[in-house]
Amino acid sequence: MAQAPVTTRGRGGRAGTWYLFLVPALLLYSLFVVYPLLTGLSYSVFSWKGTVRDAFVGVDNYVGLFTNEAFRSKLLPALGHNLALFAGTMLVQNTMGLAFALAFSRARRGKRALQIIFATPYLVNPLVIGYLWTLLLSPTFGPANTLLRAIGPDELAKPWLGDPSTALPMVILITTWQWVGFPMLLFSAAIGGIPAEYAEAARVDGASSWRVFWHITLPLLRPAIGTITVLSFIGSMNTFALVYALGGSSGGPAGSTDVLGLLFYRAAFASGDINAVGTASALAVFLFTFIFGTTILLNRILRQGEEAM
Amino acid sequence: MRLTRRVAVLAVASLTALVACAPGADSGSDDENVTLSVWGWGPEANYDKMFAEYTKDNPGVKVDARSFTTATEYDTILSTGLAGKDGPDVAWLRAGAPLQPLVAAGRLVPLDNSSVPGLADFNAGVLQGAKGDTDGKVYGVPFAIQTLHVIYNKKIFADNGIAPPKTWEDMIAAAQKLQAAKIVPFAVGGKDDWTLPIITSIFGTSRWGGDAFLDEVKAGKKTFADPNFVAGVDLVNQLKPYFPKDVAGVSYTDAQTLFSAGKAAMFPGGIWEVNFFRTNAPGLDLGTFSAPPPPGSVAGKALLPGFMDGSYGVSANSKHREEALKLLSWLASKKYGQLYTDTVVQFSAVPGVEPKDPILREVAGTYTSNGARYFMNEFAYGNPSSQTVFSAALQEMLLGRITAAQAAAKLDASVATWLKPR
Known part of the structure; x- marks a missing residue:
């Protein structure tokens, strides 16, 4: 911030021009974010004949989401799976990310290399990752089960993605495998920003490594934890590609990996319904409102926690 | 800066590619x-x-x-x-x-x-x-x-002394014989649930009586909760022991691979599979048969479902x-x-x-004499479509979570949301 002389001459001469710099970003934002959101909203209050807009129906499409048994019975389980993914991501992926970041922060050599290796999978498209894991976990030809049979009793080999009780945990583990590098990098940066003196002072006072972590490192990581929590929440609520690749559009087996994104996909693209656009738009607006609202709430709670420190 | 420039070049390149791919640009x-x-x-x-x-x-x-x-x-x-x-x-x-x-x-x-x-x-x-x-x-x-039937590997049948079955009992006996020889009798991929109505149709159509039953449902005289339809769906349950182990975890492509690798003897599926197997496993000697009528069959003969x-x-x-x-x-x-x-x-x-x-x-001959309409294509309406609902229900059935009657009831409830009997 030291070399930012922009405000030194006061606001006078520049007051008229500063907002011009916002225009390009604002245009792009309006075109690609605001406009689609508003059209989605407008689509949802009309009935549709294929891609041709028909009559204004008010909230009928929304009412349909909750009165049509087939939607109503899927909506809550799907939401539950999204939340389970969020919880799993927090517990497994982000905890591991933190552990790796801590371990690497002490590494003398190879830190960069390890960080790159751990972060690489998130550069790969989730569809590709889903496909590869489907092959690895295939009960008939997959190497995972061949390996398990070789090292243990036959019961160890399971249809990991074909059993409703293991499918969702597998989704969490595969998500972790792909994304663990992301919290790791964020935590690494945050840990790098904590002055070493704090820990040294505590050690001089006789604190154990665990106490240093619990009372110094972790509290100072709170902003990073907040950011990761919010990003994980949005990521888990919007998940689509991986579950689609692993369990198909119906979130198989037996709907055990069904999520809100798949529900929307089926409503929009996998039904012969003439009013599919109306129903799907209503669902999309509902999901957006829910995710947006929860994110703001979550953000506020986390902020308050930080300020209270 | 070098990186930004590279990104910009990439962006321009991909835009050009996009424009080049824009459909129907030169419709003449x-x-x-x-x-x-x-x-x-x-x-x-x-x-x-x-x-x-x-x-x-x-x-x-x-x-x-x-x-x-x-x-x-x-x-x-x-x-x-x-x-x-x-x-x-x-x-x-x-x-x-x-x-x-x-x-x-x-x-x-x-x-x-x-x-x-x-x-x-x-x-x-x-x-x-x-x-x-x-x-x-x-x-x-x-x-x-498209026609739906059982495609079989002639060599595996001959090696095990099996002929294409004429009765349901023959088919079960053949399946048991194959299983004893460590060959998967039916290659079914239940993980991809869209295949399951096809499987149900191949084995069940004769049991519920083919076209006549579909017309009665359309006319509002019968529903999919009908005992004959339930019994037809239950045939898939009865055949489950002869599907690959953990069938709900086996994908469609796994099932195809089992068959083309000679590890499975029969593949219940559409005629389009024949071309796939010919291309991917040219050595296979293929035949087809329609599933024989099961006990209690309403039609009383093997039916060959098909659809436009x-x-x-x-x-x-x-x-x-x-x-x-x-x-x-x-x-x-x-x-x-x-x-x-x-x-x-x-x-x-x-x-x-x-x-x-x-x-x-060979199939064309049978279709002329024993053809029937594939039930799912005519009942795929609704949002979520009845096809989606029933496919998922059949998968649950294969997982042992619901019975054939419950799966049929789900289809019935879904169809009731849009069917207006004529």
Whole structure:
């Protein structure tokens, strides 16, 4: 911030021009974010004949989401799976990310290399990752089960993605495998920003490594934890590609990996319904409102926690 | 800075690629040379070959076939394409439910015997799938009929002293014999639940009585909760011991691989699999049979379910409607029908076309005498569609979570949301 002389001459001469710099970003934002959101909203209050807009129906499409048994019975389980993914991501992926970041922060050599290796999978498209894991976990030809049979009793080999009780945990583990590098990098940066003196002072006072972590490192990581929590929440609520690749559009087996994104996909693209656009738009607006609202709430709670420190 | 520049170059490059891929950019504008663009979901090479024949007979008209292979994406691509200016002149249309949004939106040109003379000869049941439900008009020239049966590996059958079964008991005995020889009797991929109504239809159609039952459901006289339908669905449960272990975790491609690798003896599936197995496992000697009638079968004989797969329709936005209709007349001709069945190795929907392929010939004979309508295609309406609902229910059944009666009840409840008995 030291070399930012922009405000030194006061606001006078520049007051008229500063907002011009916002225009390009604002245009792009309006075109690609605001406009689609508003059209989605407008689509949802009309009935549709294929891609041709028909009559204004008010909230009928929304009412349909909750009165049509087939939607109503899927909506809550799907939401539950999204939340389970969020919880799993927090517990497994982000905890591991933190552990790796801590371990690497002490590494003398190879830190960069390890960080790159751990972060690489998130550069790969989730569809590709889903496909590869489907092959690895295939009960008939997959190497995972061949390996398990070789090292243990036959019961160890399971249809990991074909059993409703293991499918969702597998989704969490595969998500972790792909994304663990992301919290790791964020935590690494945050840990790098904590002055070493704090820990040294505590050690001089006789604190154990665990106490240093619990009372110094972790509290100072709170902003990073907040950011990761919010990003994980949005990521888990919007998940689509991986579950689609692993369990198909119906979130198989037996709907055990069904999520809100798949529900929307089926409503929009996998039904012969003439009013599919109306129903799907209503669902999309509902999901957006829910995710947006929860994110703001979550953000506020986390902020308050930080300020209270 | 170097990085930013590289990103910018990449961005420009990908934009150029996008523009280059924009569909239908040159739909032909000079009067002498018309290019008709045709969108579909089949392999492009086949269509280029067939349409080259059309250009030979109709100089000045070129046909540009473009293929969008994936199932659900095609519907979206097509509905967007037909709504805009750069869409196709002629497009493959799905049969039944997925066709209706396009009809309702007025995107297609209704056809009749004067605009497409060949239509008059088509089988009424086949044309049904190309009709608008509300106006009863025909919107497409059907191109293919798919049949559903058990495909088997002749060598494995011979090695184990098994003949294609004539009775249900024969089939179960054969399955047990194969299992004892460590061969998977039926390659079924229950993880991809869309395959399950097909499996159910192959084994159950004869049990619930085929077309007569479907007509009674449509008329509101029976429902899918009917004990005969439930018993038909339950046959899949009874056959489960002869499917691959943990069948709900086995994918469709795994099932195909089991069969083409010679680890499974039978593959219950559509006629389109024959071409797939021929290409991917050329050494396999294939045969087909219809599942024999199970005990209590209403039809009392083996039935071979089939359905009209798709049709060629003309976009209402086409600038070359006249040429497009002329192409459709050719597509309704025996010449195209023959070309189609010989090139794609599937049944042409054009009446009177004799396939050359021996397996197709064999199935065609049975279809004429024992054909039945595939139940799921006629009951795929609703949002979520009854097909989605029933596919998921069948998967739950294979997982042992619900009974056949509960799966049938789910289909019944879903169908009740949209079916208005006539």
